[in-house]
Amino acid sequence: MTILYFLKNVDIFKGLNDVQLTQIQQGCREKEYHSGNRLFAEGETADRIWIVMNGQVDLRFDLPGRPTSEENTIFSITATSTLGWSSFVPPYQYKLSAYCATRTCKILQIDKEFLFNLFKKDFRMGFLIISNLAGVASTHFHQLQNSATGPPSSAITITVHMATCGIATGAREVMTALMEEIYSSGRQDIRVKSSGCIGKCPTEPNVTVEIGGEEPVVYQKMTPEKICQVFQKHIIKGKVQEDYKLI
């Protein structure tokens, strides 16, 4: 996979043309992390953005004086998602800590100053990237709201499989629709996670629903409309939606 092809699918580069992406490519550098490695810590100077190329990164709200723990994960991100919007927001410090949550994860880093120099010459590029970053910050805001309204161990877990294959077929839109449904329902016992591919690419976007000790149900080819139906009928009323089940 060339970096240019990858950059086209990155959340914050939505709307950019090939010339703009080629300019950005010149400021990218790849880094690899191993399970448990910390990418950055809350409070550290934020001077770059981080884009997940593969693997999974957990964003945690580490409590002062306590060791980091998976329980404090606010959300997880996978390929083509970006971290580090705080690099563009005074006082330029990371708001959460980030950890590699898979055996390895590969990350693209781009320095803020490099991007600022591009923005000064191309306001359109700056407008699109900053608008997209605001969208990322908005999602994180919503996820923080959701994480705080649920008890530490939720009875219901919904996992949206968001590897590149899932995102290409609309997993991000499915996630957004799901978050809105949960928010509107006022339910506080539901945990939403994102994770990688489950090896069923032709049926993406796939979503796994786990309720209490019941057998997990995997739904296939989800759309924003279908996930709303699954939410209302399966999560709320307990009736598995057989038509959408992955067999």
Added chain:
Amino acid sequence: MITLDFLENVEVFKELDDNQLAEVQKYCRETEFSRGDKIFGAGEAPRYLWVVMDGQVALQWELPGRSALPETTITTLSEKMTFGWSSLVPPYKYRLSAYCSTRTCKVMQIEKDALINLFEQDAEIGYKVMIKLLSVVGSRFLNLQDEVAKRRGSDIMNQW
């Protein structure tokens, strides 16, 4: 009438020059609320970006179907501060509710569709406003994080 003198000091318009401010000015309107009035509610689809002109506005974190409690106020805003950032950021739904928290408050409302069109036509204005708006989102995130830390802290205490 909203003056350029006022607009140039609004946090999200600080980078704009007079010509750019005059473009924004076309879509601004003043309105007034009384203590306790709800300016907008969490979950609603936004029509405006808002700026406090006089008095104070409280941003509250509410769950659907529950009434707001005073302790759910995550921040209080005063003159020249912007709120309703989600009017310009997908999926375009207010994340918090806004209430007038002084005897009266005067606020400026700016049509979000007009602003989005303006940004499309003039990317320089769009860039200069959105980078400041991102800072507004960042500061609300910190306000929310403080509230979450308080709640988590009390959860830990309750588990003892």
